Amino acid sequence: MSAQNSQGIQTLLDAEREASKIVQKAREYRTKRVREARDEAKKEIEAYRAKKEAEYKKFEAEHTQGNKAAEEEANKEAEARIAEIKAAGQKHQDKVINDLLKAVFEPQPEPLS
Template identity: 40%
Template sequence: MATQQSQSIQTLLEAEKEAAKVVQRARQYRVQKLKDARSQATKEIEEYKRLKESEFQAFEASHAGNTQSSQTAVDQETQIKLQEISEAYYANKDQVVAKLLDRVVLVKPELHRNLKKAS
């Protein structure tokens, strides 16, 4: 009976070792599948990035002319406005200086408004 128990224990130990090997293989398989999935996902992400980058480059190239022409138009408008402001300055500067001098030089002495009310 001792040999039968010993043999049963031995069979159980062998079965346990075999089960441990199966579990280990399953873990390795799972780890490998995860690595494969990650590498596949990385490849897909890189491909998607390249696609979107090429779309962006095409969009930017098609609209680059619009920004340059808009900038040219804004620059021309700015030059025109600066010219108008300069002309207005030179046309009115003598009148403005004269008005300022009149205000500074012509002083009308008057009593303070509070002083008038008190008397």
């Protein structure tokens, strides 16, 4: 009976070692799958990010063109108004200077009421 018990214990130990190997392989497989899943997710995220970045740049380019055109038109209008003001200033410069000098050198005081 002792030999039979010893053989039974040995069989149990062998089964336990085999089960341990199976569990270890399962852990390794699971770790490998988790790594693969993480890598796949990173690739998908990068692809999605690149796609959205391209869409954003396209959107920005389309809408920036409109802003640039409006900005250029506003600058042209502003330059035209500045030119008009400068021309008017040049045209009436002598009269304004004479009026200012006359007001300084020939005061006409008025009584306060």
